Amino acid sequence: MKIGFLGSGHITSSVIEGIFKSKLKIKTIYVSPRNKLISKKLSKKFKKVTISKNNQQLIDMSSWVFLAITPKVGHKILAKLKFKKNHKIISFISTININKLKNYTKSKNIVRVIPLPFIGIRKGPIVIYPNDKKIKKFFDKLGKTLQINNEKISKNFWTTSSFMAPFYNMMLITSNWLVRRGVNKKVAEDYTRELFMALCQDSIFKNKLSLKQLVRESQTPGGINAQALTELKKKKFYKIQQKVLNSVFKRF
Numbered sequence: 065m066k067i068g069f070l071g072s073g074h075i076t077s078s079v080i081e082g083i084f085k086s087k088l089k090i091k092t093i094y095v096s097p098r099n100k101l102i103s104k105k106l107s108k109k110f111k112k113v114t115i116s117k118n119n120q121q122l123i124d125m126s127s128w129v130f131l132a133i134t135p136k137v138g139h140k141i142l143a144k145l146k147f148k149k150n151h152k153i154i155s156f157i158s159t160i161n162i163n164k165l166k167n168y169t170k171s172k173n174i175v176r177v178i179p180l181p182f183i184g185i186r187k188g189p190i191v192i193y194p195n196d197k198k199i200k201k202f203f204d205k206l207g208k209t210l211q212i213n214n215e216k217i218s219k220n221f222w223t224t225s226s227f228m229a230p231f232y233n234m235m236l237i238t239s240n241w242l243v244r245r246g247v248n249k250k251v252a253e254d255y256t257r258e259l260f261m262a263l264c265q266d267s268i269f270k271n272k273l274s275l276k277q278l279v280r281e282s283q284t285p286g287g288i289n290a291q292a293l294t295e296l297k298k299k300k301f302y303k304i305q306q307k308v309l310n311s312v313f314k315r316f
C-alpha cells in the first residue's frame with residue numbers, strides 16, 4: 065500500500081516511527097516537503113519514505129492520505145487540493161470536523177483519528193471516528209484503538225490529551241525536589257521515570273480494579289500516601305485539575 069502524510073511535523077514523525085516498528089506492510093510512504101528538516105530526516109532514516117514534490121503529487125500517489133497539518137493550514141489549503149473518490153482520508157486535525165472536511169475535500173471517505181506521540185513506540189490510546197474496519201486494523205498495530213460513534217465525544221478525548229505536559233511536569237517537580245534534597249540529577253530523573261512508569265504499568269496490570277479502588281489500595285490509613293492525597297485535596301489540587309479540563313474543552 066502507498067500512503068501519504070500531508071504535513072511532516074511531530075505527529076507524522078511519531079506515526080511513521082511506529083509504522084516501521086510494526087509489521088504493517090507498506091510499500092511507500094510519501095511525506096510533504098514541509099517541514100524540510102523532518103521530511104529529510106525521515107527519508108534518510110527509512111528507505112521507504114519519499115519526499116513528494118508538493119502536496120498534490122503526494123495525494124495523487126497515495127491511496128490513503130493522512131492529514132497531519134494544523135487546523136489553520138487545513139482551512140487554508142484543503143479546498144485547493146484534489147482528492148479522488150477512492151482516496152481514504154485520515155485526519156489527525158484537532159478542530160476541523162467531518163462535515164467541514166467533506167466540504168473541503170469533496171470526499172465521503174474520511175475518518176478522524178487521534179494518535180498521540182507514543183504511537184512512535186506503538187503505545188497508547190488511538191481514538192477513531194467513525195468506525196472503519198480497515199483503519200482500525202491498521203491502527204491496532206500501532207496502539208490501543210478505541211472506536212467512538214459520536215464525533216462530539218472525540219472532543220472529550222482531545223481535552224484529556226492536554227494532560228501530557230502536566231503529567232511530565234509532575235515528574236519534573238518530583239525529580240527537582242529530590243535534587244534539592246541532595247540527590248544527583250541523573251539518579252533523581254531515572255528514579256522518577258521508574259516510579260511513574262511502574263505506577264502506570266501496574267494500573268494496566270490491575271485493570272480489574274477501578275481507578276477508585278487503585279487510589280484506595282495505594283494508601284495505608286494514616287500513611288504517607290493518605291497524607292499526601294488528603295493535603296492535595298484540601299488545597300483543591302484536584303478541583304483545579306477538573307476546572308482546567310473544562311477550560312481546555314472549550315477550545316474544541
Ligand SMILES: NC(=O)c1ccc[n+]([C@@H]2O[C@H](COP(=O)([O-])OP(=O)(O)OC[C@H]3O[C@@H](n4cnc5c(N)ncnc54)[C@H](OP(=O)(O)O)[C@@H]3O)[C@@H](O)[C@H]2O)c1
Pocket residue numbers: 070071072073074075076096098099100102119131132133134135137141156157158159178179180181
Ligand atoms: N502532536 C500531537 O501529539 C498530535 C496528536 C494528535 C493530533 N495532532 C494534530 O495533528 C496536526 C499536526 O500536529 P503536529 O503536532 O504534528 O504539528 P506540527 O509539528 O506543527 O506539524 C505540522 C506540519 O505541517 C507543515 N505545514 C505547514 N504548512 C503546510 C502546507 N501548506 N502544506 C503541507 N504542510 C504544511 C509544517 O511545516 P513547517 O514546519 O514548514 O511549517 C509542519 O511540518 C494538528 O492538527 C494536531 O492537532 C497532533
